[in-house]
Amino acid sequence: MSEDISRACGAMLAGISAYLDGDLDATACQAIERHCGDCPRCAALVEGLRETIGLCREAGRTPLPESVRQRAKASIEGPPATEKP
Amino acid sequence: MTKSTNLHPSTRDAAGAINATLVREAAGGDRDAMERLLMRAQEVAYRFSLLVCGHPQDAEDVMQDALLQTYRHVSRIKEPEAFRTWLYTTVQNACRMKRRRHVGEPSHLTSIEEGATDGDGKARPVEVEGHARPADQLLMDAWLNDRLRRALKALPPSYRMIVVLREMEGLSTREVANVAGISEANVKTRLHRARVMLRQALEGA
Numbered sequence: 001m002s003e004d005i006s007r008a009c010g011a012m013l014a015g016i017s018a019y020l021d022g023d024l025d026a027t028a029c030q031a032i033e034r035h036c037g038d039c040p041r042c043a044a045l046v047e048g049l050r051e052t053i054g055l056c057r058e059a060g061r062t063p064l065p066e067s068v069r070q071r072a073k074a075s076i077e078g079p080p081a082t083e084k085p
Numbered sequence: 086m087t088k089s090t091n092l093h094p095s096t097r098d099a100a101g102a103i104n105a106t107l108v109r110e111a112a113g114g115d116r117d118a119m120e121r122l123l124m125r126a127q128e129v130a131y132r133f134s135l136l137v138c139g140h141p142q143d144a145e146d147v148m149q150d151a152l153l154q155t156y157r158h159v160s161r162i163k164e165p166e167a168f169r170t171w172l173y174t175t176v177q178n179a180c181r182m183k184r185r186r187h188v189g190e191p192s193h194l195t196s197i198e199e200g201a202t203d204g205d206g207k208a209r210p211v212e213v214e215g216h217a218r219p220a221d222q223l224l225m226d227a228w229l230n231d232r233l234r235r236a237l238k239a240l241p242p243s244y245r246m247i248v249v250l251r252e253m254e255g256l257s258t259r260e261v262a263n264v265a266g267i268s269e270a271n272v273k274t275r276l277h278r279a280r281v282m283l284r285q286a287l288e289g290a
Contacts, residue, residue, distance in 0.1 A: 017277035060253030
Protein backbone atom coordinates (compact mmCIF):
# COMPACT_ATOMS: atom_id res chain seq x y z
CA MET A 1 0.00 0.00 0.00
CA SER A 2 1.35 3.48 -0.77
CA GLU A 3 2.07 5.88 2.06
CA ASP A 4 -0.17 8.65 0.81
CA ILE A 5 -3.46 6.93 1.40
CA SER A 6 -5.96 9.16 3.08
CA ARG A 7 -7.38 8.55 6.50
CA ALA A 8 -10.67 7.59 4.87
CA CYS A 9 -8.88 5.03 2.72
CA GLY A 10 -7.15 3.67 5.82
CA ALA A 11 -10.45 3.26 7.63
CA MET A 12 -11.85 1.62 4.52
CA LEU A 13 -8.99 -0.87 4.33
CA ALA A 14 -9.38 -1.82 7.97
CA GLY A 15 -12.97 -2.89 7.43
CA ILE A 16 -12.85 -4.27 3.94
CA SER A 17 -12.65 -7.97 4.79
CA ALA A 18 -15.42 -7.66 7.37
CA TYR A 19 -17.45 -5.90 4.70
CA LEU A 20 -16.83 -8.63 2.14
CA ASP A 21 -17.68 -11.30 4.72
CA GLY A 22 -20.98 -9.61 5.54
CA ASP A 23 -19.91 -8.93 9.11
CA LEU A 24 -20.61 -5.17 9.12
CA ASP A 25 -23.89 -3.50 9.96
CA ALA A 26 -25.82 -1.51 7.37
CA THR A 27 -24.40 1.84 8.47
CA ALA A 28 -20.80 0.66 8.15
CA CYS A 29 -21.55 -0.94 4.77
CA GLN A 30 -23.06 2.29 3.50
CA ALA A 31 -20.02 4.26 4.65
CA ILE A 32 -17.72 1.95 2.70
CA GLU A 33 -19.92 2.10 -0.37
CA ARG A 34 -20.06 5.90 -0.19
CA HIS A 35 -16.28 6.05 0.06
CA CYS A 36 -15.86 3.71 -2.88
CA GLY A 37 -18.19 5.93 -4.88
CA ASP A 38 -15.67 8.76 -4.43
CA CYS A 39 -12.45 6.76 -4.47
CA PRO A 40 -11.76 4.70 -7.59
CA ARG A 41 -8.68 3.14 -6.03
CA CYS A 42 -10.58 1.72 -3.07
CA ALA A 43 -13.45 0.70 -5.34
CA ALA A 44 -10.98 -1.21 -7.51
CA LEU A 45 -9.49 -2.85 -4.42
CA VAL A 46 -12.90 -4.00 -3.21
CA GLU A 47 -13.75 -5.44 -6.60
CA GLY A 48 -10.33 -7.06 -6.87
CA LEU A 49 -10.67 -8.75 -3.50
CA ARG A 50 -14.19 -9.82 -4.32
CA GLU A 51 -12.92 -11.44 -7.52
CA THR A 52 -10.10 -13.13 -5.60
CA ILE A 53 -12.50 -14.56 -3.04
CA GLY A 54 -14.78 -15.73 -5.84
CA LEU A 55 -11.87 -17.45 -7.60
CA CYS A 56 -10.94 -19.30 -4.40
CA ARG A 57 -14.50 -20.41 -3.73
CA GLU A 58 -14.93 -21.57 -7.29
CA ALA A 59 -11.78 -23.66 -6.94
CA GLY A 60 -13.16 -25.11 -3.72
CA ARG A 61 -16.17 -26.38 -5.63
CA THR A 62 -14.10 -28.03 -8.34
CA PRO A 63 -14.35 -31.80 -8.00
CA LEU A 64 -11.29 -33.96 -7.70
CA PRO A 65 -9.78 -35.59 -10.76
CA GLU A 66 -11.74 -38.73 -11.55
CA SER A 67 -8.64 -40.93 -11.41
CA VAL A 68 -8.03 -39.85 -7.82
CA ARG A 69 -11.65 -40.48 -6.91
CA GLN A 70 -11.43 -43.96 -8.36
CA ARG A 71 -8.26 -44.83 -6.45
CA ALA A 72 -9.74 -43.52 -3.23
CA LYS A 73 -12.97 -45.42 -3.81
CA ALA A 74 -11.05 -48.62 -4.41
CA SER A 75 -9.18 -48.16 -1.13
CA ILE A 76 -12.39 -47.45 0.73
CA GLU A 77 -14.00 -50.59 -0.61
CA GLY A 78 -11.22 -52.65 0.91
CA PRO A 79 -10.43 -51.48 4.46
CA PRO A 80 -8.23 -53.73 6.58
CA ALA A 81 -10.19 -56.92 7.15
CA THR A 82 -8.96 -57.36 10.69
CA GLU A 83 -9.85 -53.87 11.81
CA LYS A 84 -13.08 -52.66 13.23
CA PRO A 85 -13.92 -48.99 13.66
CA MET B 86 -22.02 -2.33 -5.20
CA THR B 87 -23.19 -5.73 -4.14
CA LYS B 88 -22.64 -7.12 -0.70
CA SER B 89 -20.72 -10.09 0.59
CA THR B 90 -20.06 -13.30 -1.32
CA ASN B 91 -19.76 -15.28 1.89
CA LEU B 92 -20.88 -18.89 1.94
CA HIS B 93 -24.39 -19.09 3.29
CA PRO B 94 -24.24 -20.44 6.85
CA SER B 95 -27.05 -22.87 6.12
CA THR B 96 -24.85 -24.56 3.50
CA ARG B 97 -22.18 -25.21 6.13
CA ASP B 98 -24.78 -26.24 8.68
CA ALA B 99 -26.37 -28.71 6.29
CA ALA B 100 -23.00 -30.29 5.44
CA GLY B 101 -22.14 -30.47 9.13
CA ALA B 102 -25.46 -32.10 9.97
CA ILE B 103 -24.97 -34.73 7.25
CA ASN B 104 -21.45 -35.45 8.49
CA ALA B 105 -22.66 -35.75 12.10
CA THR B 106 -25.38 -38.19 11.10
CA LEU B 107 -22.92 -40.26 9.08
CA VAL B 108 -20.43 -40.30 11.96
CA ARG B 109 -23.08 -41.58 14.38
CA GLU B 110 -24.34 -44.22 11.95
CA ALA B 111 -20.83 -45.33 11.01
CA ALA B 112 -19.87 -45.54 14.68
CA GLY B 113 -22.90 -47.78 15.15
CA GLY B 114 -21.62 -50.21 12.52
CA ASP B 115 -23.47 -48.96 9.43
CA ARG B 116 -21.06 -49.86 6.62
CA ASP B 117 -22.89 -47.79 4.01
CA ALA B 118 -22.67 -44.74 6.25
CA MET B 119 -18.96 -45.40 6.73
CA GLU B 120 -18.36 -45.52 2.99
CA ARG B 121 -20.28 -42.31 2.44
CA LEU B 122 -18.37 -40.62 5.25
CA LEU B 123 -15.03 -41.73 3.84
CA MET B 124 -15.98 -40.55 0.35
CA ARG B 125 -16.81 -37.13 1.75
CA ALA B 126 -13.60 -37.09 3.75
CA GLN B 127 -11.31 -38.12 0.91
CA GLU B 128 -11.92 -35.04 -1.19
CA VAL B 129 -11.38 -32.78 1.80
CA ALA B 130 -8.17 -34.55 2.75
CA TYR B 131 -6.75 -34.52 -0.77
CA ARG B 132 -7.43 -30.84 -1.38
CA PHE B 133 -6.02 -29.78 1.96
CA SER B 134 -2.84 -31.81 1.70
CA LEU B 135 -2.27 -30.71 -1.88
CA LEU B 136 -2.87 -27.01 -1.34
CA VAL B 137 -1.63 -26.43 2.18
CA CYS B 138 1.17 -28.90 2.63
CA GLY B 139 2.41 -28.41 -0.91
CA HIS B 140 3.72 -31.86 -1.72
CA PRO B 141 1.71 -33.11 -4.70
CA GLN B 142 3.31 -36.53 -4.67
CA ASP B 143 2.29 -37.00 -1.05
CA ALA B 144 -1.30 -35.81 -1.34
CA GLU B 145 -2.80 -39.20 -2.06
CA ASP B 146 -0.78 -40.87 0.69
CA VAL B 147 -1.92 -38.23 3.16
CA MET B 148 -5.49 -38.72 1.98
CA GLN B 149 -5.19 -42.46 2.60
CA ASP B 150 -3.73 -41.85 6.06
CA ALA B 151 -6.59 -39.52 6.93
CA LEU B 152 -9.18 -42.02 5.70
CA LEU B 153 -7.58 -44.76 7.74
CA GLN B 154 -7.61 -42.52 10.82
CA THR B 155 -11.27 -41.78 10.18
CA TYR B 156 -12.06 -45.47 9.80
CA ARG B 157 -10.22 -46.39 12.97
CA HIS B 158 -11.41 -43.56 15.20
CA VAL B 159 -14.94 -42.85 14.04
CA SER B 160 -16.48 -44.51 17.08
CA ARG B 161 -14.33 -42.36 19.37
CA ILE B 162 -15.12 -38.98 17.82
CA LYS B 163 -16.66 -37.15 20.77
CA GLU B 164 -18.42 -34.41 18.87
CA PRO B 165 -19.89 -35.66 15.58
CA GLU B 166 -20.95 -32.08 14.76
CA ALA B 167 -17.29 -31.08 14.81
CA PHE B 168 -16.22 -33.83 12.41
CA ARG B 169 -14.83 -31.45 9.82
CA THR B 170 -12.66 -29.72 12.36
CA TRP B 171 -11.39 -33.09 13.56
CA LEU B 172 -10.72 -34.17 9.97
CA TYR B 173 -8.75 -31.06 9.00
CA THR B 174 -6.68 -31.34 12.16
CA THR B 175 -6.04 -35.01 11.37
CA VAL B 176 -5.00 -34.20 7.80
CA GLN B 177 -2.76 -31.40 9.00
CA ASN B 178 -1.01 -33.84 11.34
CA ALA B 179 -0.75 -36.42 8.56
CA CYS B 180 0.90 -33.78 6.36
CA ARG B 181 3.45 -33.04 9.05
CA MET B 182 4.20 -36.70 9.65
CA LYS B 183 4.52 -37.34 5.94
CA ARG B 184 6.99 -34.53 5.53
CA ARG B 185 9.08 -35.79 8.41
CA ARG B 186 9.26 -39.21 6.79
CA HIS B 187 9.88 -37.87 3.34
CA VAL B 188 12.99 -39.14 1.62
CA GLY B 189 15.07 -36.25 0.41
CA GLU B 190 13.33 -33.88 2.76
CA PRO B 191 14.75 -30.36 2.81
CA SER B 192 17.37 -29.92 5.51
CA HIS B 193 15.27 -27.11 6.97
CA LEU B 194 11.80 -28.41 7.77
CA THR B 195 9.26 -25.65 7.34
CA SER B 196 6.35 -25.90 9.74
CA ILE B 197 2.92 -24.70 8.73
CA GLU B 198 3.17 -21.93 11.32
CA GLU B 199 6.53 -20.72 10.10
CA GLY B 200 6.55 -17.69 7.88
CA ALA B 201 3.62 -16.01 9.58
CA THR B 202 4.29 -12.74 11.28
CA ASP B 203 1.39 -10.98 12.84
CA GLY B 204 1.50 -7.63 14.51
CA ASP B 205 3.54 -5.17 12.53
CA GLY B 206 5.91 -7.68 11.00
CA LYS B 207 5.87 -8.37 7.32
CA ALA B 208 4.84 -11.83 6.27
CA ARG B 209 7.41 -13.49 4.08
CA PRO B 210 6.49 -16.30 1.75
CA VAL B 211 8.15 -19.61 2.46
CA GLU B 212 8.60 -21.65 -0.66
CA VAL B 213 7.60 -25.24 -0.24
CA GLU B 214 9.98 -27.68 -1.78
CA GLY B 215 8.62 -29.17 -4.95
CA HIS B 216 9.42 -32.72 -5.91
CA ALA B 217 6.36 -33.30 -8.04
CA ARG B 218 6.32 -36.26 -10.35
CA PRO B 219 5.26 -35.21 -13.86
CA ALA B 220 2.00 -37.18 -13.66
CA ASP B 221 1.01 -35.48 -10.41
CA GLN B 222 1.92 -32.10 -11.82
CA LEU B 223 -0.24 -32.68 -14.86
CA LEU B 224 -3.09 -33.76 -12.62
CA MET B 225 -2.77 -30.58 -10.59
CA ASP B 226 -2.53 -28.39 -13.65
CA ALA B 227 -5.75 -29.81 -14.95
CA TRP B 228 -7.49 -29.54 -11.60
CA LEU B 229 -6.67 -26.07 -10.31
CA ASN B 230 -6.49 -22.75 -12.07
CA ASP B 231 -2.80 -22.19 -12.74
CA ARG B 232 -2.80 -18.51 -11.73
CA LEU B 233 -4.50 -19.26 -8.43
CA ARG B 234 -2.17 -22.16 -7.69
CA ARG B 235 0.89 -19.98 -8.21
CA ALA B 236 -0.61 -17.19 -6.12
CA LEU B 237 -1.43 -19.62 -3.29
CA LYS B 238 2.06 -21.03 -3.39
CA ALA B 239 3.49 -17.55 -2.92
CA LEU B 240 1.67 -17.15 0.41
CA PRO B 241 3.31 -18.00 3.72
CA PRO B 242 2.10 -21.53 4.63
CA SER B 243 0.17 -20.38 7.68
CA TYR B 244 -1.70 -17.83 5.58
CA ARG B 245 -2.30 -20.36 2.83
CA MET B 246 -3.95 -22.67 5.34
CA ILE B 247 -6.33 -19.93 6.46
CA VAL B 248 -7.34 -19.13 2.87
CA VAL B 249 -7.87 -22.77 1.98
CA LEU B 250 -9.94 -23.53 5.08
CA ARG B 251 -12.01 -20.35 5.02
CA GLU B 252 -12.46 -19.59 1.33
CA MET B 253 -12.13 -22.92 -0.40
CA GLU B 254 -13.45 -25.32 2.22
CA GLY B 255 -16.02 -22.93 3.66
CA LEU B 256 -15.20 -23.35 7.35
CA SER B 257 -16.43 -20.72 9.77
CA THR B 258 -13.96 -18.38 11.44
CA ARG B 259 -14.33 -20.34 14.68
CA GLU B 260 -13.69 -23.68 12.94
CA VAL B 261 -10.59 -22.29 11.24
CA ALA B 262 -9.36 -20.99 14.60
CA ASN B 263 -9.81 -24.44 16.13
CA VAL B 264 -7.91 -26.20 13.36
CA ALA B 265 -5.11 -23.63 13.20
CA GLY B 266 -4.86 -23.30 16.97
CA ILE B 267 -5.09 -19.51 16.93
CA SER B 268 -7.69 -16.96 18.01
CA GLU B 269 -10.61 -15.93 15.83
CA ALA B 270 -9.23 -12.38 15.73
CA ASN B 271 -5.94 -13.76 14.44
CA VAL B 272 -7.79 -15.77 11.79
CA LYS B 273 -9.48 -12.59 10.57
CA THR B 274 -6.20 -10.68 10.51
CA ARG B 275 -4.39 -13.39 8.58
CA LEU B 276 -7.30 -13.83 6.20
CA HIS B 277 -7.39 -10.15 5.35
CA ARG B 278 -3.63 -10.02 4.73
CA ALA B 279 -3.75 -13.23 2.73
CA ARG B 280 -6.52 -11.89 0.52
CA VAL B 281 -4.53 -8.73 -0.22
CA MET B 282 -1.38 -10.75 -0.94
CA LEU B 283 -3.32 -13.14 -3.15
CA ARG B 284 -4.80 -10.26 -5.07
CA GLN B 285 -1.40 -8.72 -5.62
CA ALA B 286 0.00 -12.05 -6.75
CA LEU B 287 -2.87 -12.60 -9.15
CA GLU B 288 -2.48 -9.12 -10.60
CA GLY B 289 1.20 -9.74 -11.11
CA ALA B 290 0.69 -13.17 -12.68
